[in-house]
Amino acid sequence: MTAAVDTGFSTESGSKRAERIRLFAQPLAVVLIVGVTMVWLFTRNLSDTERETLNGAALLKNLGDHLLVTLVVSVLVVAIAVPLGILVTRPFARWAAPVFLAIANIGQAAPALGVLVLFFLATGATGGLWVAAIPLTFYSLLPVLRNTMVGLDQVDPALVDAGRGIGMSGSSVLWRIEFPLAIPLILAGLRTSLVLAVGTATLVHFVDAGGFGLLIEAGYKLNLTRVLIAGVVLSVGLALIVDWLGAIAEQLLGPKGLR
Amino acid sequence: MKRRIKAVFGAALLAASLSACGLDINAAVPYQIEPASIQPVPSLQGVKVTVGSKDFTENIILGYMAEMALTAAGVDVVDLTDIKGSNSARQALLNGQIDMSWEYTGTGWINYQGNELPVPGGEKAQFDATKAADESKNGITWLDYSPLNDQYAFAVTDAYGQKNNLKTTTDMTNFLKQNPDQAVFCLETEFTSRQDGFPGALKKYGFPVTTIKNFGIGTIYSSIKSGTCNIGEVFTTDGRIKGLNLRILEDDKQTFPQYNASVTLRTEFLKQHPELRNVLEPVGKAMTNQQMIDLCKEVDIDGKSAAEVAKNWMVGKGFVKAS
Helix, strand or coil, rough: CCCCCCCCCCCCCCCHHHHHHHHHHHHHHHHHHHHHHHHHHHHCCCCHHHHHHHHHHHHHHHHHHHHHHHHHHHHHHHHHHHHHHHHHCCCCHHHHHHHHHHHHHHHHHHCCCEEEHHHHHHHHCCCHHHHHHHHHHHHHHHHHHHHHHHHHHHCCCCHHHHHHCCCCCCHHHHHHHHHHHHHHHHHHHHHHHHHHHHHHHHHHEEEECCCCCCCHHHHHCCCHHHHHHHHHHHHHHHHHHHHHHHHHHHHHHCCHHCC | HHHHHHHHHHHHHHHHHHHHCCCCCCCCCCCCCCEEEEEEHHHHHEEEEECCCCCCCCHHHHHHHHHHHHHHCCEEEEEEEECCHHHHHHHHHHHHCCCCEEEHHHHHHCCCCCCCCCCCCCCCCCCHHHHHHHHHCCCCEEECCCCCECCCCEEEEEEHHHCCCCEEHHHHHHHHHHCCCCCCEEEEEEHCCCCCCCCHHHHHCCCCCEEEECCHHHHHHHHHCCCCCEEEEEECCCHHHHHEEEEEEEEECCCCCCCCEEEEEHHHHHCCCHHHHHHHHHHHCCCCCHHHHHHHHHHHHHCCCCCHHHHHHHHHHHCCCEE
């Protein structure tokens, strides 16, 4: 996730062909697994208790909440980590890099539930989308920050020199040479962050932000295996879809010459 | 020299890894317990009884109380309190790794017997049904139940309750019918799912619901306190009720299942030592919700140890003397 590869810019280990197959296979597999699970669930004779959580309206609401948290977290992560990563790789601010890396490391190392509930208590025990999204952002910041820094650092200094040599300004070198070359790594980091965010979003129901965690909690506490399975399968499906979208973004947004 | 250091290090490592296990074995009760109103029972001298408990404050306190009562009676107690999860504690009892633990009538009926709805008719009806079923199906005997009833309830802040004159859930219903905008509930997903939880209460009382906010059970107490919601779902013996100045609204129509605490033992074990009944039942009978809220607060909020709190209560009630 954070290693700078000197041979090229691909962050995948497999060949291009394998990657292309995966792009088709992954969403298909998700549709298949989630579809089969849903059909299995809704053809069963559900008890009243199970029906409180396993009904179309509730599931859609959970999906919406889960996606909303993930989306807000992703936007916040990009908005914070990418500018920060650019800033701390500039010569005048390089001394600050260890500081911010340490903060992001702490964020990731701290237990997500702990960060979530501490933030909830610190903000007056209100709960809701933002109370959930801000600590999760802190939690999933590191991959993007780290990859932005590594991505910018691994640009061949000769290319920067060449840019300066043909008369480009510092910011022009950044936006036209360094940043485009760093994009594949930044996107790979974002993909990791996104998957982290989807996974930890199963905890946000503790602070009134909903999501599939509600099913997991109800299923576990009430010993309702079918509810538990529904929560787990839907969370996994969502994580795979988000990962797939990340892969698509890597394909589409990376610099053309490097694809 | 080097070898000795190694040996010491190895022993320390072993001790550390052993103490990290889920079941911490403390051979004895952490206080010197002498008989008081609980007197030594000749036939129980030297009998080994392993006392287990679940992993939450109230059950651990009850576990220690039982241990102290048994110690005063002359039993050789092995402490296995704080077993993680109800199901593990139950399995330990069924398999004979522990000889007794405090159970709750509702848990026995709903979780262990697999019933979706509680027995109507109050505490005694629920106890009788649970007791009969567990005895015949699993060979577990339930001693007489304690007034301690760790059940669901709605709670508000004391200030809110005073201002709107709320004492029972019927008061709450009448108040909410006139002020539907106040019907903001903080609930846990388990409570909104189970039919004897929120759906049942809604049917029985018929109060209006404007907003439901879903929280974890641990975060509900502070959410009521902070005014994020006016009404929240709580457990009736939690120390935070006192710590955060919350007021429990009495379940006057008895919709929530009963969870009276009771000592459970394997029937064959009790048959071998029938005197255990007379040692343990008085302890449960002397316990009430209000006392347990205070004791849980001393542990969870004031930071005392469960054993110390249990000892003080047992001494205060005159069951045992401690030194």
